[in-house]
Amino acid sequence: MVDLSVKIGNLHLKNPVLMASGTFGYGTEYRDYFDVSLLGGIITKTVTGKMREGNPMPRIVETPCGMLNSIGLANVGVDRFCQEKMPELDHLDTVVIVNVAGSTIEEYSEVVEKMQGYDRVDGFEINISCPNVKKGGLEFGTDPEITETVVSGVRKATDKTILVKLTPNVTDIVTIARASVNGGADGLSLINTVLGMGVDIETRKPHLARIVGGLSGPAIKPIALAKVYQVVKAISIPVIGIGGIMKWEDAVAFFIVGATAIQVGTLNFIEPDGAVKIIQGIERYCEKNGMRSIGELTGSLQKG
Amino acid sequence: MVDLSVKIGNLHLKNPVLMASGTFGYGTEYRDYFDVSLLGGIITKTVTGKMREGNPMPRIVETPCGMLNSIGLANVGVDRFCQEKMPELDHLDTVVIVNVAGSTIEEYSEVVEKMQGYDRVDGFEINISCPNVKKGGLEFGTDPEITETVVSGVRKATDKTILVKLTPNVTDIVTIARASVNGGADGLSLINTVLGMGVDIETRKPHLARIVGGLSGPAIKPIALAKVYQVVKAISIPVIGIGGIMKWEDAVAFFIVGATAIQVGTLNFIEPDGAVKIIQGIERYCEKNGMRSIGELTGSLQKG
Amino acid sequence: MGAYHCQVIQQIQIDEHIYRLVLQAHEIAQTAYPGQFVHLRIADQLNPLLRRPFSIHRVLRDKGQIELLYRVIGRGTSLMKQTKPGDSYHLMGPLGKGFVFDGKFTTAIVVAGGMGVAPVFFLIDELLALGKSVIFFWGARCGSELFGVLQWNQSAIEIHLATEDGSQGYHGMVTDPLQTFLNHRSEDASLAGFVCGPRAMLKKIQLLSTRTSFEWQVSLEETMACGVGVCQGCAVMLKNEGFRMVCSDGPVFDLKNVAFDG
Amino acid sequence: MGAYHCQVIQQIQIDEHIYRLVLQAHEIAQTAYPGQFVHLRIADQLNPLLRRPFSIHRVLRDKGQIELLYRVIGRGTSLMKQTKPGDSYHLMGPLGKGFVFDGKFTTAIVVAGGMGVAPVFFLIDELLALGKSVIFFWGARCGSELFGVLQWNQSAIEIHLATEDGSQGYHGMVTDPLQTFLNHRSEDASLAGFVCGPRAMLKKIQLLSTRTSFEWQVSLEETMACGVGVCQGCAVMLKNEGFRMVCSDGPVFDLKNVAFDG
Ligand SMILES: Cc1cc2nc3c(=O)[nH]c(=O)nc-3n(C[C@H](O)[C@H](O)[C@H](O)COP(=O)(O)OP(=O)(O)OC[C@H]3O[C@@H](n4cnc5c(N)ncnc54)[C@H](O)[C@@H]3O)c2cc1C
Numbered sequence A, B: 001m002v003d004l005s006v007k008i009g010n011l012h013l014k015n016p017v018l019m020a021s022g023t024f025g026y027g028t029e030y031r032d033y034f035d036v037s038l039l040g041g042i043i044t045k046t047v048t049g050k051m052r053e054g055n056p057m058p059r060i061v062e063t064p065c066g067m068l069n070s071i072g073l074a075n076v077g078v079d080r081f082c083q084e085k086m087p088e089l090d091h092l093d094t095v096v097i098v099n100v101a102g103s104t105i106e107e108y109s110e111v112v113e114k115m116q117g118y119d120r121v122d123g124f125e126i127n128i129s130c131p132n133v134k135k136g137g138l139e140f141g142t143d144p145e146i147t148e149t150v151v152s153g154v155r156k157a158t159d160k161t162i163l164v165k166l167t168p169n170v171t172d173i174v175t176i177a178r179a180s181v182n183g184g185a186d187g188l189s190l191i192n193t194v195l196g197m198g199v200d201i202e203t204r205k206p207h208l209a210r211i212v213g214g215l216s217g218p219a220i221k222p223i224a225l226a227k228v229y230q231v232v233k234a235i236s237i238p239v240i241g242i243g244g245i246m247k248w249e250d251a252v253a254f255f256i257v258g259a260t261a262i263q264v265g266t267l268n269f270i271e272p273d274g275a276v277k278i279i280q281g282i283e284r285y286c287e288k289n290g291m292r293s294i295g296e297l298t299g300s301l302q303k304g
Numbered sequence C, D: 001m002g003a004y005h006c007q008v009i010q011q012i013q014i015d016e017h018i019y020r021l022v023l024q025a026h027e028i029a030q031t032a033y034p035g036q037f038v039h040l041r042i043a044d045q046l047n048p049l050l051r052r053p054f055s056i057h058r059v060l061r062d063k064g065q066i067e068l069l070y071r072v073i074g075r076g077t078s079l080m081k082q083t084k085p086g087d088s089y090h091l092m093g094p095l096g097k098g099f100v101f102d103g104k105f106t107t108a109i110v111v112a113g114g115m116g117v118a119p120v121f122f123l124i125d126e127l128l129a130l131g132k133s134v135i136f137f138w139g140a141r142c143g144s145e146l147f148g149v150l151q152w153n154q155s156a157i158e159i160h161l162a163t164e165d166g167s168q169g170y171h172g173m174v175t176d177p178l179q180t181f182l183n184h185r186s187e188d189a190s191l192a193g194f195v196c197g198p199r200a201m202l203k204k205i206q207l208l209s210t211r212t213s214f215e216w217q218v219s220l221e222e223t224m225a226c227g228v229g230v231c232q233g234c235a236v237m238l239k240n241e242g243f244r245m246v247c248s249d250g251p252v253f254d255l256k257n258v259a260f261d262g
């Protein structure tokens, strides 16, 4: 038996595999496909202060080994989230982390404050990296000062675990990672999607109504691994690896590079129970390599 | 007949399809596979002041719909380039652009000065975007001030056409594009490779000896299109689109977004005559759509 | 609703670009109703990456089989046409909310354009089984895309064909004969409308339908990633209601509520 | 050297993971010599993306055919094993600089380990055709990977087999019998060595070879992108010479010059 449990801030995860924000709804839609309690945890679709309709259509398009999306943080808003979605989450026997965003610095802490009292919320993931909104999102996550202000604001609003979700669309992700640590983050989630675009050469229109969107899936895995590597070298709080994880081998690569946990995103759309197979694969790999806990795998990168 | 010729600075290209630096050697290796004179032009492997051996092995690995390389600007150095390679280039009936890099700001203009007198050199492409070297490369291309200094130094050393090759690994590519324009660039080439990494989960070693390398191929096409889109909107000198172009449809997408010309990189390794097929495809597309010149295609992006 | 490996029983080419795929899919065949779809994994590879949604064209409940009808468009469907009996696909389904028949209508007007015909065969089968009469308007590019219309009991179904090239039926858009028909029956409370087809056709019929006094249901298509209401990729704008998901709130909607222009 | 569409004539499974692929490839068959390779496009798709290099295992010059021998390793070779007669591959070749025989040796020591045997059959064919004697050392994991050794005229070839599991020939590494042999013949000027196999074996033989007075050629492998000397991806460090390209300067090099540790 391999001990797959990990600790991030005050969070105890039974295993290090989480569902990435925006790819697992509010945790209920996939109930018919597998036992959600097998997961280390789920991260909700981003919740904002007010309800958001999201962006015009089309919102998604496939690309070579990847997909672009410009959903635009469509969500019911924090109040309806607490009324309508929170009760559904109650039935889930796994950690629930609420992903939070805002179009102002204050909105982040306001949203967190409203949810701080709910026992069902085990932690927050601060989304300062969405490429698909005008304000908040990328604009914040590319600026170390705003990053620190947003995170420290949230820190004051909650004693629950805070993850900060970083964008790869920056010159130096380490600066943003440090700003998050200074602001009081317990862990860092990376990466959010990579800015990308597609064009329909028949209509000569962009594939996405909002022109530019976020690239996810296997295509970005090498980028995500590099970012995790850079951040893990520079900072000491836990890092959660995200980006193009499609099979357990991909997940293992992220742990070797130094991730404490991982998130599965686009895979959910393709294989609803893919995350469960990944958990099993990680366990087998550790066993085969004589590791008694996932911690022995994390950061085990050898010299080239 | 569609007029495929384009003008960039003083360069007259018979068609807008060029071979990307580092993927076509010095122009002679593919002579057995197709008629190189059909190309709009070729860009040489990067030339530096001194000879460089390049990085340790392994230097390449395949990724989903892409590849990582860490060649490290292996080249014979400018003096041997002029003696040994220049005479071979003489036989090529197409435009030759020499890609130039240095580990100091001065090295760039020194290399260009040494080649300025050669008629065979039609222009220069300034590489401030290589992810695979310690000095020069990315470090320069992520800093607008250094970028402007490098480009204006080269501008003083030559009256030939200067292209500046930009990296996508920045928060704001437009700032670097503007700095290049201010330095005196005639055109901008984008993108160079995206930082990425791979891990062998059996040996737990990085796939590349230098750990992090540059991602190219179809996986990065959406990223490249987005960068071209951003730069074209902001600046008015010609942009050459590069990244994951595998077929004429991909090339057409770059033109629609606003590229004046394109470069083909990784494709050369897969289909040596792929670039020729792309030229034919672009011509057919223009014809079918009633365009008399490629200029009508460039920037024809419709509202979403 | 679930996820299953389904064996290919048969693949039949209907037309140059159109194929019918028969799959062994017990669970789906037992519970599916018209207008629902399946979400199909093309191959166990990374490119094409996403699943592809296909309407359930037909259900052979006793055999535990379902049929898909598809047009070869891009890379995914090009790979599909190469599959042979014995191959298998991973399917999620039945997905979405299909057509509802609880109205008191006795005659259904069913309108299909192009590949919009896919879910319509299943719909007609069920309508006839429920004892309704059907008036079927079917438009296509050319006659070779119109097939299988003689299989139904011709006393219960009235069929109007139209082709763009005039090779079969009315020469022109199927909305023309539909319009003529509606001119006389716009207030007929025994009717109900069911529509599936390209956007331009749907818009046209929405316009026609505003002048009728009975209900119209429409089946929509949008590019999908998850197919189960999670990714929010397949939104459609409903008048006064905002965005709804084609995959989980639809694909069938009340035609008058759809805001085709966003 | 060129690029050609080559039809698959036959595919033969040799062992659980090893296959032999016979291709119609006139131009390549006419000009290739031992140690050269072809660069093969797995499929007309984006993933796997790059070509894969394979040594020319055998040439049937009169038929205009070449044979490849390959082990199924990853995604590319897994797809290869599914190909059937009539399928075709796009090949670049013959590529690289192969073995040279212009020395005055009369007996060739040929050492192959694992899949390193692929180019060695072609080499032995040519050596025998040139009237040379061959002493062939062949090591593999198990007996089932050793095949076809009886085909050559046994009076001109002396064969030493070794398997790691002892199922055939010497039980252990093929370098052991080689070492024993070399203990007696290290100064024999009628000899020349030809080696292909895994890195560890090559290093060991390099060490053994330093104590011999004759020449050794080695065929190397490195991950390749272009296969024609353009990308600089397949570098090998040569002592005193710096990096050379396996694809265009090799894959065959003078064994003593190779700096295996960079
Ligand atoms: C609910 C629903 C039911 C459908 N039923 C049928 C049917 O019964 N028969 C049929 O022939 N077609 C049907 N379609 C359309 C079908 O899904 C697409 O034609 C198919 O996905 C194209 O795949 P491709 O890889 O061949 O094309 P691609 O090369 O991927 O794309 C070609 C075109 O198809 C569209 N497309 C691509 N992926 C999707 C996707 N995941 N969802 C929707 N559109 C996409 C793209 O917008 C593009 O314009 C349905 C679509 C939906 C949403």
Ligand SMILES: Cc1cc2nc3c(=O)[nH]c(=O)nc-3n(C[C@H](O)[C@H](O)[C@H](O)COP(=O)(O)OP(=O)(O)OC[C@H]3O[C@@H](n4cnc5c(N)ncnc54)[C@H](O)[C@@H]3O)c2cc1C
Pocket: B062, D037, D048, D050, D051, D052, D053, D054, D055, D056, D068, D069, D070, D071, D072, D073, D074, D075, D076, D077, D078, D115, D118, D119, D220, D221, D222, D223, D224, D225, D251
């Ligand atoms: C000159 C040369 C001749 C070769 N001859 C033979 C032969 O005759 N028979 C044989 O079985 N194998 C041969 N190989 C090795 C063969 O090319 C690889 O086994 C094959 O490319 C693996 O492809 P894959 O997609 O199945 O594996 P992948 O999943 O891509 O990779 C599995 C392993 O193969 C290696 N590999 C992947 N791509 C390449 C590449 N382009 N070049 C080299 N190695 C690669 C990787 O480093 C990796 O460790 C030769 C290699 C070279 C360089």
Ligand SMILES: Cc1cc2nc3c(=O)[nH]c(=O)nc-3n(C[C@H](O)[C@H](O)[C@H](O)COP(=O)(O)O)c2cc1C
Pocket: A020, A021, A022, A023, A045, A046, A069, A071, A073, A099, A127, A130, A165, A191, A192, A193, A215, A216, A217, A218, A220, A242, A243, A244, A245, A263, A264, A265, A266, A267, C225, C231, C233
């Ligand atoms: C359709 C879609 C919607 C997403 N929505 C959100 C979101 O609301 N908030 C967020 O932080 N990340 C969102 N993401 C990003 C993912 O959580 C994840 O960071 C990214 O997809 C990379 O992982 P992957 O390659 O495994 O998908 C979304 C991604 C996709 C594909």
Ligand SMILES: Cc1cc2nc3c(=O)[nH]c(=O)nc-3n(C[C@H](O)[C@H](O)[C@H](O)COP(=O)(O)O)c2cc1C
Pocket: B020, B021, B022, B023, B045, B046, B069, B071, B073, B099, B127, B130, B165, B191, B192, B193, B215, B216, B217, B218, B220, B242, B243, B244, B245, B263, B264, B265, B266, B267, D225, D231, D232, D233
């Ligand atoms: C093996 C390899 C070597 C490269 N060497 C150089 C180089 O020396 N100088 C340079 O400016 N770009 C170099 N590049 C980057 C390419 O010119 C191009 O910008 C990049 O590969 C993206 O295009 P692609 O996706 O079409 O390959 C290299 C790329 C590859 C794959």
Ligand code: FES
Pocket: C223, C224, C225, C226, C227, C228, C229, C230, C231, C232, C233, C234, C235, C245, C246, C247, C248
């Ligand atoms: S396809 Fe994901 S919500 Fe409809």
Ligand code: FES
Pocket: D223, D224, D225, D226, D227, D228, D229, D230, D231, D232, D233, D234, D235, D245, D246, D247, D248
């Ligand atoms: S594989 Fe490109 S130089 Fe050898």
